[in-house]
Amino acid sequence: MRHSAIYPFTAIVGQEDMKLALILNVINPSLGGVLIKGEKGTAKSTAVRALADLLPAMETVKDCKYHCDPQDHNRLCETCQDHLASHKSLAVQAAKMRVVELPVNATEDRVVGTLDIEYAIQHGEKKFEPGILAQANRNILYIDEINLLDDHVVDVLLDAAAMGVNRVEREGVSYVHPSRFVLVGTMNPEEGDIRPQLLDRFGLSVIVTGEHEPEKRVEVIKRRLAYEADPDTFLQMYQEEQETLAQKILQARQLFPMVSIEDQLLILVAKIAIALEVDGHRADIAVIKTALTLAAFSGRMTVTSNDVQEAARLALPHRMRRRPFEEGILDWQKVEALFGDQ
Amino acid sequence: MTVKTVFPFAAVVGQDQIKQALLIAMVNPKVGGVLIAGEKGSAKSTLVRGLSQLIPNRKLIELPLNATEDMVLGSMNMEQTVIDGKRHFSQGILAKAHKEILYIDEVNLLQRELSNAILDVAASGIHVVEREGVSKSYKAQFTMIGTMNPEEGDLPPQFLDRFGLYVTAAGEKNIKDRVEILRRILAYEQNPIAFYQKYKRAGEEIRQQITAARTKVKQILISDTMMQLAAQISLQGNCAGHRAEIFLLETAKAIASLAGRDVLLPIDMQEAAAFVLPHRMRQPSEDSKEQHSQKEQHDQPVQDSSHNEQLQLPNEEQSNGNQPSQDKDEESEGKIQEETAIADLLPIGNMALGVQKRKVRQGSGKRTLAKTNTKQGRYVRSCIPTKTVTDLAFDATLRVAAPYQLTRVKGMCCINICKEDLRQKVREKRIGTTFLFVVDASGSMGARQRMKAVKGAILSMLQDAYQKRDKVGMIAFRRQTAEILLPVTRSVELAEKSLQHLPTGGKTPLAEGLYTALGMLSTMYRLEKNIEPVMVLVTDGRANVGSREGQDAVSEALQAAQRIGETRVNSLVIDTEQDFVKLGIAVSIAQALGGSYYKLDDLSSENIIHIINSMK
Numbered sequence: 001m002r003h004s005a006i007y008p009f010t011a012i013v014g015q016e017d018m019k020l021a022l023i024l025n026v027i028n029p030s031l032g033g034v035l036i037k038g039e040k041g042t043a044k045s046t047a048v049r050a051l052a053d054l055l056p057a058m059e060t061v062k063d064c065k066y067h068c069d070p071q072d073h074n075r076l077c078e079t080c081q082d083h084l085a086s087h088k089s090l091a092v093q094a095a096k097m098r099v100v101e102l103p104v105n106a107t108e109d110r111v112v113g114t115l116d117i118e119y120a121i122q123h124g125e126k127k128f129e130p131g132i133l134a135q136a137n138r139n140i141l142y143i144d145e146i147n148l149l150d151d152h153v154v155d156v157l158l159d160a161a162a163m164g165v166n167r168v169e170r171e172g173v174s175y176v177h178p179s180r181f182v183l184v185g186t187m188n189p190e191e192g193d194i195r196p197q198l199l200d201r202f203g204l205s206v207i208v209t210g211e212h213e214p215e216k217r218v219e220v221i222k223r224r225l226a227y228e229a230d231p232d233t234f235l236q237m238y239q240e241e242q243e244t245l246a247q248k249i250l251q252a253r254q255l256f257p258m259v260s261i262e263d264q265l266l267i268l269v270a271k272i273a274i275a276l277e278v279d280g281h282r283a284d285i286a287v288i289k290t291a292l293t294l295a296a297f298s299g300r301m302t303v304t305s306n307d308v309q310e311a312a313r314l315a316l317p318h319r320m321r322r323r324p325f326e327e328g329i330l331d332w333q334k335v336e337a338l339f340g341d342q
Numbered sequence: 343m344t345v346k347t348v349f350p351f352a353a354v355v356g357q358d359q360i361k362q363a364l365l366i367a368m369v370n371p372k373v374g375g376v377l378i379a380g381e382k383g384s385a386k387s388t389l390v391r392g393l394s395q396l397i398p399n400r401k402l403i404e405l406p407l408n409a410t411e412d413m414v415l416g417s418m419n420m421e422q423t424v425i426d427g428k429r430h431f432s433q434g435i436l437a438k439a440h441k442e443i444l445y446i447d448e449v450n451l452l453q454r455e456l457s458n459a460i461l462d463v464a465a466s467g468i469h470v471v472e473r474e475g476v477s478k479s480y481k482a483q484f485t486m487i488g489t490m491n492p493e494e495g496d497l498p499p500q501f502l503d504r505f506g507l508y509v510t511a512a513g514e515k516n517i518k519d520r521v522e523i524l525r526r527i528l529a530y531e532q533n534p535i536a537f538y539q540k541y542k543r544a545g546e547e548i549r550q551q552i553t554a555a556r557t558k559v560k561q562i563l564i565s566d567t568m569m570q571l572a573a574q575i576s577l578q579g580n581c582a583g584h585r586a587e588i589f590l591l592e593t594a595k596a597i598a599s600l601a602g603r604d605v606l607l608p609i610d611m612q613e614a615a616a617f618v619l620p621h622r623m624r625q626p627s628e629d630s631k632e633q634h635s636q637k638e639q640h641d642q643p644v645q646d647s648s649h650n651e652q653l654q655l656p657n658e659e660q661s662n663g664n665q666p667s668q669d670k671d672e673e674s675e676g677k678i679q680e681e682t683a684i685a686d687l688l689p690i691g692n693m694a695l696g697v698q699k700r701k702v703r704q705g706s707g708k709r710t711l712a713k714t715n716t717k718q719g720r721y722v723r724s725c726i727p728t729k730t731v732t733d734l735a736f737d738a739t740l741r742v743a744a745p746y747q748l749t750r751v752k753g754m755c756c757i758n759i760c761k762e763d764l765r766q767k768v769r770e771k772r773i774g775t776t777f778l779f780v781v782d783a784s785g786s787m788g789a790r791q792r793m794k795a796v797k798g799a800i801l802s803m804l805q806d807a808y809q810k811r812d813k814v815g816m817i818a819f820r821r822q823t824a825e826i827l828l829p830v831t832r833s834v835e836l837a838e839k840s841l842q843h844l845p846t847g848g849k850t851p852l853a854e855g856l857y858t859a860l861g862m863l864s865t866m867y868r869l870e871k872n873i874e875p876v877m878v879l880v881t882d883g884r885a886n887v888g889s890r891e892g893q894d895a896v897s898e899a900l901q902a903a904q905r906i907g908e909t910r911v912n913s914l915v916i917d918t919e920q921d922f923v924k925l926g927i928a929v930s931i932a933q934a935l936g937g938s939y940y941k942l943d944d945l946s947s948e949n950i951i952h953i954i955n956s957m958k
Contacts, residue, residue: 124424124756152720169409171737200382270520280383280513
């Protein structure tokens with residue numbers, strides 16, 4: 001695909017929650033990704049690709065299969081570690097953040113990586129051939145219809161999604177490499193459930209629907225037609241907006257480590273988690289991290305109660321304790337009552 | 343990954359039981375490993391991985407879920423073999439784990455073939471290799487640590503038994519701790535290295551505690567009194583075999599030595615019991631009597647059915663109480679419902695969060711695991727192909743070819759592969775079964791509160807289907823027609839919803855219901871070649887509407903049943919007939935279907951699940 005063929009992120013009409021959730025994840029990739037629930041044709045995949053395209057290139061180690069971050073010495077792959085140890089420095093190249101797709105019918109060996117057959121036959125030696133999880137390191141891993149994914153593929157995803165590491169012990173090769181990605185999954189809830197364990201790995205979830213106001217629908221069509229008629233002009237129209245947003249994201253990234261949160265709000269989040277009886281601690285952690293990221297995105301150094309509320313709205317709905325047949329609905333009134341107590 | 347990216351063990355707030363269990367296993371390898379079961383996000387894996395930084399002289403060897411058999415058990419070393427034509431062998435993960443710690447995350451999701459192999463080795467401590475022309479044996483004594491989320495499925499009982507200690511994990515419930523957890527995680531993420539430094543000393547202390555306890559534990563003598571106490575405790579827990587006593591004593595020794603003592607006290611035994619017994623306790627006689635009667639009725643081997651220590655399962659009773667209240671459905675044409683019936687008797691909640699039930703399930707393995715001959719599924723091992731190779735196992739093929747490379751003519755490549763070297767991949771896939779529920783919703787069912795009981799029974803099955811990720815479809819028949827309430831779907835929730843809103847009333851067009859089922863089954867066969875669905879027919883058999891004029895409703899239904907019976911379906915008929923004069927039509931229907939037959943009154947949730955599991 002030509003680079004210019006990507007629809008601009010800022011030209012997407014509506015879907016504010018989805019756009020926000022995606023932006024927060026690129027500001028802070030440790031949020032754990034987004035699960036997008038909703039019908040087809042709601043610009044899900046367009047938005048993901050457009051966002052990746054919007055961001056400026058990042059620094060990666062030159063020719064590294066895992067696009068290691070030359071600054072982050074803690075998370076280098078074996079090759080880069082060895083190279084760093086022997087040469088004391090790493091060659092750097094710029095690379096755009098990519099959207100790596102994991103198709104629903106992907107086989108396990110494609111996902112985790114496997115034995116490099118060609119190399120083995122030619123040289124009589126074993127070598128690891130990286131899979132999708134390798135490509136996804138520091139990129140966006142996009143899984144359309146994630147609820148239809150085979151169970152055994154989900155199993156191998158779980159660990160990588162939580163630990164940021166892919167550990168391979170298969171087909172004669174034993175290998176460990178970093179695999180830290182922004183997980184973006186889409187699903188249509190009517191087509192089946194997603195396993196609770198995988199659900200919990202998602203930082204945020206949003207629901208998308210088609211626009212209901214006729215005016216907005218018309219606007220969607222208008223823009224799409226304008227874009228298809230003359231992509232270059234269309235891109236130019238949005239260039240300024242695109243640059244502003246890209247700047248805002250970059251600034252938020254820089255600001256993020258300095259954002260602080262008051263104890264009172266931490267207590268509030270803990271109270272919410274207990275009131276809603278969520279499993280484990282991932283919910284609280286996700287809410288806090290999202291709130292911090294939201295503050296950074298607004299250019300603030302401190303988290304407000306509003307940030308927390310907004311974060312709860314994005315990070316909690318999919319974590320409601322769900323036994324079979326229990327409606328996994330977020331009791332928002334409970335949350336609001338707790339905010340009221342503040 | 344480097345040391346500093348792991349969240350420090352000492353920085354984990356709370357979870358004292360898990361920490362203690364892990365320390366015990368580090369001090370005394372004879373306690374037989376630890377299984378940590380608990381809800382997601384409760385620091386299970388974090389603790390284990392953090393611990394790996396603190397254990398003196400031992401390593402943590404991880405066994406990832408994607409591991410193939412050759413990596414676990416070892417395989418021929420292809421590289422060396424190619425060079426000198428002699429068969430060299432590379433050790434597998436199990437052999438590498440000798441004297442170390444073997445960690446299996448999500449242990450309940452491990453491939454069945456692998457878990458069996460690991461069990462063998464764990465039991466004997468010796469790993470015998472007879473593969474690929476190599477015959478060797480290795481010592482493989484390791485401490486096994488497993489973590490799992492019971493929501494995702496059970497661990498086979500014989501595997502469960504291998505773990506000496508069992509602990510459950512749950513999130514912290516008090517605000518102060520939760521806030522502290524948040525603070526620490528934020529600090530850790532902001533600067534992992536500084537965070538690591540901060541807890542370095544606390545970690546060092548734990549390391550010293552382990553080292554000191556390791557020397558002490560060897561000096562502790564077991565008195566006769568303690569042995570008797572161990573025997574008493576195991577007897578009270580009704581534990582099978584003598585493993586419990588041994589684990590109890592060894593665990594108690596570790597506990598005493600961790601406390602800095604070299605004498606064993608009764609409190610040590612008490613603490614040890616909390617770790618060793620939960621997964622071994624069996625329910626005493628009352629229950630087993632009931633199990634025996636089931637055994638005779640259904641010819642199913644039910645053994646060892648046991649629940650866990652009561653105090654471990656506060657949720658069970660609560661959820662039992664809550665769940666049936668969801669059944670407050672209105673049947674539009676139904677009568678005022680005050681049924682107590684089966685729905686209330688079925689403890690639906692107890693499987694949702696329960697600890698494993700120890701039970702030998704026949705056929706459950708087949709239901710959850712199947713060898714597939716498509717390219718889907720997890721690659722487990724290789725085999726010699728029977729016909730043409732459709733799914734080549736490259737690694738195995740290379741290993742077969744390796745020893746002959748010295749003598750074979752090679753072109754540009756280093757390895758020349760002949761036809762007889764080719765090996766096929768064996769894949770394992772957890773496939774759910776497709777269930778088709780055909781439910782009689784006629785007036786005769788609505789009467790006498792049968793429907794509520796039926797719903798209870800089906801709900802139990804749906805519960806199980808949810809866990810196993812089966813597919814379900816549902817047909818209801820009443821008045822003149824049969825209606826597909828739910829096309830085959832993976833969403834068990836939808837099935838439950840359509841069941842809730844199922845109206846009853848009118849006549850019983852049994853034949854129509856069965857023909858509709860036949861139609862759905864044929865579609866399934868066309869879509870999936872190897873499918874073997876399970877049809878559950880719930881009816882009182884009192885067919886009184888034929889699909890065509892002038893036909894006898896019952897004989898028509900029997901014909902339909904016969905036709906379904908000729909397909910690959912496994913059928914189960916649940917008879918709801920309750921009238922004083924029983925016509926017994928449902929039995930004939932079951933015979934025509936070639937399926938099994940049960941009376942609704944005989945069903946409890948336990949045996950429903952059991953029956954379902956034996957179906958496929």
